[in-house]
Amino acid sequence: MLISQEKFENIYQNELTPKQKKVLPLFLAGQTDEHIARELGATHRSTASHQLRNISTKFGFPPETEPDYRCNLIEMFAKYKPELVSVKALEKCGHIIQNIRFPEGLEPLNSAFYQERSPIESRCYTAIKELGALIRIKAPKQMGKTSLLKRIMAEAKKSSYSTVYLNFSLIETNKFTNANDFLRSFYAYAMNQLPSAPPLIVWDTDIPSMVNCTRIFQSLLKQLDGVLVLALDEVDKLFEYPEIYQNFFPMLRNWNENANESETWEKLRLLVAHSTEDYGRLDINQSPFNVGLPIKLEEFTEEQVKSLAIRHGLDSKNILPLMSLVGGHPYLVRLALYYLVSQDASIGELLQQATTDTGIYSEHLRRHLETFQENQELGRVFKEIVSNTQGIKIERKNRQFYQLDSMGVIKFSNSFVMPRCRLYHEYFGDRL
Structure with missing residues (x-):
């Protein structure tokens, strides 16, 4: 497991010996042990091997328990000091993917190209395990909200939590005609992902829909043996329907507040992803958007873009010209890196055509x-x-x-x- 960036920097700056500081960049450049030994003035490759074992131990990868310690070192530096890592070094550990998937939609859980924005992921993984947690992720479209949301859910599953994912942009428009129909549909989607959910026949049409939905979800939580993570994606869709969101969002807020005094409701963890802060006519004090852990996804930093580039097998010299055009916008950066690799295009050609109707962004x-x-x-x-x-x-x-x-x-x-x-x-x- 990789150490934190803060700990990494401390070891890198303060704990390496002069000889280790000479060995490390040669190793990360992809040089052989023989070459490194010659650079040190030694006669045998074991000198380099010995130094690398000691370096790896300092960074938390003791060779005695970490047989892949060399690749672990490369992976760590690719994340925290990508400018030091060569394509040659990455190739040795199989970190360069030959068949790169076109960047569309969320980044799969096993993708080598998901770029962490530390410490966001670790904060979310910790928060989702807190009683009655609510995490709200805000960012414009194509900034990585769904990719992060899916990773939080995957982390929750490691703790044997039940999970339900609902993307509101995929709900049929006719389900937004009135609050009762919408809340019935909302529960039906959840029920389909949870075998233990009470059937819809218990829906009581004689009481208000918010009360009805709350009652049936409470019943669901009581029956569940453990925690339920309810992940709601693209909730902006509801802002088009005031009759819906003026009922739905206060209900979510109420569920979250109930967790403070109810062992049943504290089993519910809410994940809410949205693109904007325009809540229409909703009273902010009834909204789930000003409580819980706020996560705002920003653009990638230069170091993060460099890290992505080297995983694509690209030289970091491509980075500054690209970022001068698109900044650190995750989707625009990934699309450019994909075309640089898949079509063997030069960064100059790509940028020259970028704003035309034949460019990669057309x-x-x-x-x-x-x-x-x-x-x-x-x-x-x-x-x-x-x-x-x-x-x-x-x-x-x-x-x-x-x-x-x-x-x-x-x-x-x-x-x-x-x-x-x-x-x-x-x-x-x-x-x-």
Whole structure:
């Protein structure tokens, strides 16, 4: 198991001997033990091997119990000091994937290309085990919310927790006609994932739907032998239906608050993922969006993008030009890395065509452009943003700002709003 970045930095900076500091970069560059020994002025390769065993022990991989200690070292440095790790070293441990999956949708649990944003994952894994936990994940679309949410659920399953996942964008539109029909459907989706759930025939049409849903979920929790993790993804969908969210969100808030005084409700753990903070006419004191552990997913840092690049078998020299165009936007970065590998394109060629209708981002950009053409007021506001190099000053956040934030095409800086990256600035500046 990898140590924390803080502990790693302390060992790297303070605990390595001068000789170990000479051996380590040669090893991470992919050099053989013979070559390392010669660089040290030694006559036998065992000198290098001895130093690497000692280094590995300091980082928590004693060779006596960790037969793959060399690859563990490479993996650790690929995560925390990617600029030191060569493609050659990664290849030795099989960390470079030859058949790279097109980056679409969530990153599978076994993916080599899921990029952790430490300490977010560890915080969530700890929080989900707390009584009555509520974790709310906020980020624009394509920033990795669902990938994180699925990993929290996987961690919960290790503790034998029951899990239910519900993506609201996949619920049929006709289920949003009224609160009673919606809550029945909501329970039906949960019931289908839990064999022990009470059947829908116990639904009492003579009492209010929120009371009914609460009563039946309480019955479900009582029957469960253990914890239930209820993961609700893309709850923004509900903001289009005031009659629904004005009942549903206060109900979730009530369930979470019940955990403070009820052994039954403390078995419920809530995961809520959303793209925007526009809650319409909902009273914030009835909302689940201002309680629990808030997790805000930011863009990847330069080091995180470097780590991704080397796992694709790419030199880190590609990173700065790419980030100058798309920043650390997870999806835009991953798409570029995919094409750099799969089509053997140069970073110069890729960037030159990026804002054209034949570039790798054309489908992504056209989809947003169609949204702006269909929603003229939204397009007008975004046109004003991209037309000003410094962005525009925010007097107050309006409905359009929330929508643009949800789409992931803007960012807020102090009291200004501006395009999220140069790609959006140049493409939409020409077309809106």
